[in-house]
Amino acid sequence: MIMRKKIAILAATTVILVIQVVSVSHGDTPKAVLWEALRSANHFALVRHALAPGTGDPTDFMLGVRRTQRNLSVEGRNQAKQMGELFQSNSISEAQVFSSQWFRCMDTAELLDLGSVQPLTALNSFFREYELKDARTKSLRDWLFRQNMEKPLILVTHQVNITALTGIFPSSGEIVVMQRSERGDLFVLGTIETR
Numbered sequence: 001m002i003m004r005k006k007i008a009i010l011a012a013t014t015v016i017l018v019i020q021v022v023s024v025s026h027g028d029t030p031k032a033v034l035w036e037a038l039r040s041a042n043h044f045a046l047v048r049h050a051l052a053p054g055t056g057d058p059t060d061f062m063l064g065v066r067r068t069q070r071n072l073s074v075e076g077r078n079q080a081k082q083m084g085e086l087f088q089s090n091s092i093s094e095a096q097v098f099s100s101q102w103f104r105c106m107d108t109a110e111l112l113d114l115g116s117v118q119p120l121t122a123l124n125s126f127f128r129e130y131e132l133k134d135a136r137t138k139s140l141r142d143w144l145f146r147q148n149m150e151k152p153l154i155l156v157t158h159q160v161n162i163t164a165l166t167g168i169f170p171s172s173g174e175i176v177v178m179q180r181s182e183r184g185d186l187f188v189l190g191t192i193e194t195r
Helices: 002-023 031-038 074-089 103-112 130-146 159-166
Strands: 043-048 096-099 117-119 153-157 175-180 186-192
Touching (some): 031 186, 043 159, 096 103, 103 117
16 A cells, blocks of 8 residues: 555656656756757757848849848847857857858858858758758758767758757847757757847
8 A cells, every 4th residue: 555655656746747847948948058068969059140130132142142142230240259259158169160151151150259160051041942941951950960969069050941940930149959869859958049
């Protein structure tokens, strides 16, 4: 009889703990926990580029031509620098940094000042070519599966890419903290606002 009561209490406690873990929303994760995760293996940061006023790109958009793209404003450039300082103040002074080839992303990544920036086509926007959403997201998932994540990893990209991968609609400069499981599954741990 006593053993049954103990088992019932243990089962009830377990159910309560599971409900508490599942009910925590992404915004409720303490920032210290998120920064600790980013310093740990198998975690990475998805960063939406800093403030670049407008939506999408001009109709004459060309990948390698700055004047045909939305670019960072002065506020956006300052935001990107402050984001880099935020990483450094949380003990991340060097990272593997990859970026979409769009200038607003490359500039954000470079202004973080956390390491050399490598362009990655899997991070390129599909805003104007929405039919590329599934292929581009799969390409990014496959790339993430193959990466060595022993050292901090930062990916600078666009809202549409982050939303497709995570379901989160980040603001300019927002950091989405991700975990990769041993099987390659991806989980959102939380977000860090930078504005």
